[in-house]
Amino acid sequence: MELIDIGCNLTHESFDADRDEVITRAQQVGVVQMMVTGASEHGSIKALDIVRERPGILFATAGVHPHLASEFNPETEAVLRELCDQREVVAV
Secondary structure (H helix, E strand, C coil), X not given: CCEEEEEECCCCHHHCCCHHHHHXXXXXXXXXXXXXXXXXXXXXXXXXXXXXXXXXXXXXXXCCCHHHXXXXXXXXXXXXXXXXXXXXXXXX
């Protein structure tokens, strides 16, 4: 069975040391594609950077998690709009 993980929080700093190994292990058990969640302006930019390392396997979302809504401002909106123009960003 081929699986798609629709909510990978691979932008979190806890994955900085072993992100590639986590992705590889997921692939070994049948995960063929993954959506890397952007939960903040910075996280959305980081998600795009991460997915560009594995085109066709990783895809990004761009957005702001409700817990971080107080950080949303016009500049954040502008950045998210720019990110949405990138082909790797598939959800907002």
